[in-house]
Amino acid sequence: GNSVTQMEGPVTLSEEAFLTINCTYTATGYPSLFWYVQYPGEGLQLLLKATKADDKGSNKGFEATYRKETTSFHLEKGSVQVSDSAVYFCALRSYTGFQKLVFGTGTRLLVSP
């Protein structure tokens, strides 16, 4: 079945440091890939997405590239801010069926001033 594996946290960084959160997936066919973010006390929000191989999703300085050959969708940001502290979830959605989302376990990011 479909599954998502992402690096365990917490990831602790100083402000302005470079961020990478690894995500790999297993899926049949050609899923769409997503990063969701959950800020403290808030609901899940879509951060970025990519719907086909080699697509790059980007938003708020975050980027992730859909790599079919390595089945990966790593999240990166060049310079993190304290306000980026949150839990980040990698997810996939199959093209077939009812397009339910399959999530990774989440990675907590803590950014200190």
Next chain:
Amino acid sequence: DTGVSQDPRHKITKRGQNVTFRCDPISEHNRLYWYRQTLGQGPEFLTYFQNEAQLEKSRLLSDRFSAERPKGSFSTLEIQRTEQGDSAMYLCASTIGLAGGSSYNEQFFGPGTRLTVL
């Protein structure tokens, strides 16, 4: 506010009691999903509605769980005879898509209902 809303936000109950949660999706969204998120884990799919029809149920949804979407608008999720293992955040998401077709539209999530079973 035109987002997805859920009620209640928090529910504490004793083992063996029944609980019911409500989700109000974005008004024009015909697709509605329920997910469950336990501590330290990502959300897991429970069930899916297209309009009023429940089209898919996860194996996680035991016989004690039932979900409805009677008029294709709001949805309810009921848990009977709650167990401590039911303690989790219950999330609702909605999106719009063609009946029987694929959809690349974003799923919008509500804030969740946190259930604690004592």
